[in-house]
Amino acid sequence: MKIVFDARFTRTDQHDGISRYGASLIEAVSRHAQVQMLISDERQLALLPDVPWVKINSPLSPAELFVARKVNQLDADAVICPMQTMGSWGRDYPLILTLHDLIYYQNPTPPGFLPLPVRLLWRLYHLAYWPQRVLLNRADVVATISHTTAALMARHRLTRRPVRLVSNAPQEGTVPRGAGSAPEKTLLYMGSFMPYKNVETIVRGMSGLPGYTLHLLSRISPERRAELAALTVDPSRLLFHNGVSDAEYDALLRRATALVTLSKAEGYGLPVIESMAAGTPVIASDIPIFREVSGGAALLVDPDSPDAFAAAVNTLSDPGCWQEASAAGLRRAGEYDWDASAKQLVEAAAEASRLFTAKRRRRARKDG
Structure with missing residues (x-):
C-alpha cells in the first residue's frame, strides 16, 4: 500500500x-x-x-x-x-x-x-x-x-x-528517569498561553508552594508574560524559557517534581503522556480528556482552584507518594x-x- x-x-x-x-x-x-x-x-x-x-x-x-x-x-x-x-x-x-x-x-x-x-x-x-x-x-x-x-x-x-x-x-525511545532519583522542587508547564489553557490558576497556586519554581517552556509574547508575572507576589519563581529544544525539555522533565497542566479543554494533551513515559508525575485538570489519557495515573484537580493545585504538589513532596505516582504513570504510558x-x-x-x-x-x- x-x-x-x-x-x-x-x-x-x-x-x-x-x-x-x-x-x-x-x-x-x-x-x-x-x-x-x-x-x-x-x-x-x-x-x-x-x-x-x-x-x-x-x-x-x-x-x-x-x-x-x-x-x-x-x-x-x-x-x-x-x-x-x-x-x-x-x-x-x-x-x-x-x-x-x-x-x-x-x-x-x-x-x-x-x-x-x-x-x-x-x-x-x-x-x-x-x-x-x-x-x-x-x-x-x-x-x-x-x-x-x-x-x-x-x-x-x-x-x-x-x-x-x-x-x-510518547516519543519512541524514551528512557524513564532512574527509580531512585530525587526530584527537584521544580514544576514544568509545556503548552501555549491561550486563555483556555488556564495557566493563570497554576501561577496563582505558586503562592502556596514556597521553595518551588515553575518553568514555563513554550514561546510567549512579552505582553502575556507580564500578565502572568503580575499574578504572583514573587515573579522570580516563574522561569519563562520562551521555547526549548527536545533535549532541554527532556532534561528538565527528568529533574522535575511534576508536569502540570490545568487546561479546560484538550484534544489529547501530549505532554501528559510524555511526562509519564519519563517517570515524572502529572498534575492535571479534572476534565474528561485527562481522565481518559491518564487512566487514573495522574493527580486530577479542580482547574479553578489554585489551592487544590498547590495541595496536589504538596502531596508529591512525600517520597512514597511521588514514587507511587511515577510508577503509575510509567505503567499507563506503556499502553501507548x-x-x-x-x-x-x-x-x-x-x-x-x-x-x-x-x-x-x-x-x-x-x-x-
Missing part, C-alpha cells in the same frame, strides 16, 4: 503538537507501508523522517483549493492529512482527514501565528458546526486521537463518515505506542480505500 501523508503542518524550528503527531506517525507508518510525504518548505525535512517527499503549495495558500490536482498524480492508495482542512475538490484517491478536538468552538480565539486573513476565516468557521461537517464529509474516513473527541463528534453529528481512533503516543497507532492508521487507510472503490463503482454503474 502506498500512503501519501500530508506533512505540510510540520514546523520548521521546533515541533508543536500537530507537527510531532504527524512526524511520529509518518516514521511509524513507514515501517508498515510505502510512504511519500507532502511538504511545503524544505526546512520541514529537518523534523521529518527520511522518506520520499514532494514539495507543493502551503496549506494556507489559495492554491490549496486545487491541491487535489497535484496529489492525483502521485498514484496513492490513500492520502492522510493530520488536519481536516486539506483541499479535496476533484480528488481521485481515498482520503482520511483528522479532527483532533473541538476546542475552538468554545474558545474561538485563533492561534496568533496564523496570518490575519486566516484568523478572520478561523473565527467565522467556528461560529457554527456546518462548515466542519462539510469538510469532514468530503473524506472517506475521519481519524481522531481520543475517545473523548470521538464522543463529541458524535454528539454534534459532525460527520457521516466512519470515525477511527489513531492515538497519540506509535507502532500501534501506525497499525490503526494503516487499517483506516485500507478501509478508506475500500469505501472509495465502492463509491467509484456505484458512480460508474449510475453513469453507465
